[in-house]
Amino acid sequence: MKEFITLAYPDGTHLGKLSTKEKQQHIDDVMAYLEDLDRQGKIKSAEPLADIGRQIIGKKGEITDGPFVETKETVAGFFHILAKDMEKAISIAKANPMFNLEEGGRLEVRPMGIINKI
Amino acid sequence: MIKNKAPSFILGLFMTCSAQLSVEAASTQKENELKPRNKIQKMTKLNYDFKINASADAVWKIVGDLAACDQWVPGVTSTVLEGNNRTCTTVDGTEIKEVITLLYEEKRLFSYKQLQVPLPITASEGTFQVIEDGHQSRIIWNVKFSLLAPSTSKKLVPMIDGYYKQTLEHLKRSIENNNSVAMKEYVALIKAEGNPITRLPQEDQMKHIQKVGGFIEKMMKEGKMKAAEPLEMEGAVIHGKNGSFTDGPFVETKETIAGYYIITAHDLREAIDIVKADPRFEDATWEMEIRPVMKVEGIN
Numbered sequence: 001m002k003e004f005i006t007l008a009y010p011d012g013t014h015l016g017k018l019s020t021k022e023k024q025q026h027i028d029d030v031m032a033y034l035e036d037l038d039r040q041g042k043i044k045s046a047e048p049l050a051d052i053g054r055q056i057i058g059k060k061g062e063i064t065d066g067p068f069v070e071t072k073e074t075v076a077g078f079f080h081i082l083a084k085d086m087e088k089a090i091s092i093a094k095a096n097p098m099f100n101l102e103e104g105g106r107l108e109v110r111p112m113g114i115i116n117k118i
Numbered sequence: 119m120i121k122n123k124a125p126s127f128i129l130g131l132f133m134t135c136s137a138q139l140s141v142e143a144a145s146t147q148k149e150n151e152l153k154p155r156n157k158i159q160k161m162t163k164l165n166y167d168f169k170i171n172a173s174a175d176a177v178w179k180i181v182g183d184l185a186a187c188d189q190w191v192p193g194v195t196s197t198v199l200e201g202n203n204r205t206c207t208t209v210d211g212t213e214i215k216e217v218i219t220l221l222y223e224e225k226r227l228f229s230y231k232q233l234q235v236p237l238p239i240t241a242s243e244g245t246f247q248v249i250e251d252g253h254q255s256r257i258i259w260n261v262k263f264s265l266l267a268p269s270t271s272k273k274l275v276p277m278i279d280g281y282y283k284q285t286l287e288h289l290k291r292s293i294e295n296n297n298s299v300a301m302k303e304y305v306a307l308i309k310a311e312g313n314p315i316t317r318l319p320q321e322d323q324m325k326h327i328q329k330v331g332g333f334i335e336k337m338m339k340e341g342k343m344k345a346a347e348p349l350e351m352e353g354a355v356i357h358g359k360n361g362s363f364t365d366g367p368f369v370e371t372k373e374t375i376a377g378y379y380i381i382t383a384h385d386l387r388e389a390i391d392i393v394k395a396d397p398r399f400e401d402a403t404w405e406m407e408i409r410p411v412m413k414v415e416g417i418n
Contacts, residue, residue, distance in 0.1 A: 005349055007375060011359065027414070047380070049305055053409035054390055058399035065390060068407055073373055075307060075407075080347075090354050094363060104359020108368055113348035113377065 001082045003044070003112040004089040008076045010098060010105035017103060029097035034079075041082065042092060048077035076105075086111065160268070161241070164279055166259040168286045172293045174255035178226040178248045180293065181257070184218060190289045192281075204230070212236045219243075238266040238274065253339060257286060303344065303411040304389040306379040312370045313351050314402035322401065329397045334379075341382060342392050348377035373405070386410065 015023055037043040053068035079096075083089035086109070093107045170177050180190055185199040187206055194206045194214075206214045215234040222228070225247065232242035244261035261282070265271055315323055337343035353368035383389040386408065393406050 003347075004353075005347065005378075047303075047305055048412040048414050049409040050412045051409075053304075053407060054386060056390060056393055056406040056408065057404075058394075058406075059403035061400045063394050063399055065394075068409065075375070075409075077412075078305075078378075086354060090356065090365065093354075093356055094358070094365075099356075099358035099363065100361050102360055104357070107356045107358075108353060108375075109356065110349040110353035110368065110375075113350045 001084060002089075004081050004083055004086075005078050005110050005112060006081060006089070006093045006096070007078045007108040007110070008096075008098060008105060009073065009108070010076050010101075010103065012103035014076060014103070014105075015101075018101075026097060026101065029100070033095060033097055037081065037092065044080040044082060046077070046079050049075060161262045161264055162271070162275055163260070163262045164275075164282060165261075166257065166282065166286060168257045168259070168290070169251065169254055170257065170290045170293055171254050173253065174226060174248045174250040177255050177257065177289075177293060181246060181248060181289070182223065182226060182228070184221070184228065190292060191285055192288050208236070220245075232263075237278070238270055239263040239278075240266055253341065257289075259286070301382050301384060304381040304383060304386065305409050305411055306381055306389070306393045307375050307407040307409070308377045308379070308398075309373050309405040309407065310376045310403065311372045312374060313376060314404070318401060326398070326401050329400075333395065333397050337381075337392060343379055343381055345380040346377070349375060351376075376404075380411070381408075 015026065018026060034043060034046055051070055051074070054065055055068050056063060056065040058064070081089060081092050083092055089109050089111075093109050096107060098105050098107070180186065184204060185197050187204075188194045188197045191206065193208045195209055196207045198205045198207075199218075202218045204216045204218060206216070208214065213234060214232065214236065216230045216232050218228055218230050220227070220229040226249070227245065227247040229245040230243060235242055240263065242261070242263035244259060247258045249256050249258060259282070263278075265274060315326055318326060334343060334346045338346075351370055351374065354365055355368050356363055356365040358364070379393070381389045381392050383392060389408050393408055396406075398404055
């Protein structure tokens, strides 16, 4: 089994156009999706992120920080999944309920590196 | 701050026993008046070495605040500290009067003498110290006292010992629970243009990796970091809506996420300070986005 991270970039308003009932339905779908993966031992964690935070930029030891601004490229959260290969990881990612929404979104599927694990 | 009070059963036990033993001691003392009393009384000593899963500073912040013993000593509802004199009042209004004989902040230590206690004991004193033990801490608490009536020893000593152990357990629970409740999780998304490490001279790459690896290890040991995951500069992108997909290869951009940390901190400020200490900033340009992890029932 290899480890992958799928980073979620929702399109548009990110659930903003959904009614309360639809939102609840979507959350239920995500929960069912995660429970199913968990039963099969295919997920290690799921981390939804809040739309607030802080940005830190640094180079050559000089560090500045500023407010975090939501953009089109904002990560809404990520999933740490386990799969045999990239192909399987993609099919797990494609089952994500975010793709059933009218606004949809983008998932980036990336293999975990081992560089820092020394 | 710890607001939990002792479970009432501890207190009930304490109060009942102390009342009962006071009576016994009083009657024994009367009998003793006829005999010459020993000048040198045998001291009872109780020593505790108790581990708490929190830093010594965190424990000392609570026990070293001498005016705040009502926040962790079971049964004590208020504390008044005037100079070196401390009066603790228990649930039933009984006053325990003590003198703080030594306070040594640097060693996280204080000693006290009890002038008035609702127990048939005398010459009661103790030293309380919090010491570092790796990432945990230990409380070294040594107490000694004389029994007013030696005949009460069998009942009284185990009772006092039991009460002191409960006090330590109570402190431990409060601190450990408090710690976990107060801590929040933050994700630091590490962004860069491609992978800047590969642009460093060969010999500096390993140095950089080791330096950052050392930082990660230190943060993990201190409980400030839960995970550190580097991501490969490859992968796939899936775009979809209403159940239909387009997918393609992952392409590096100016804002590529190179990895992430999961940070444990009390607040965003602390999380920022942890991230700023990352030595990766010494060698290349990175942008970190620090975002609180949302707690969603059923998801994480």
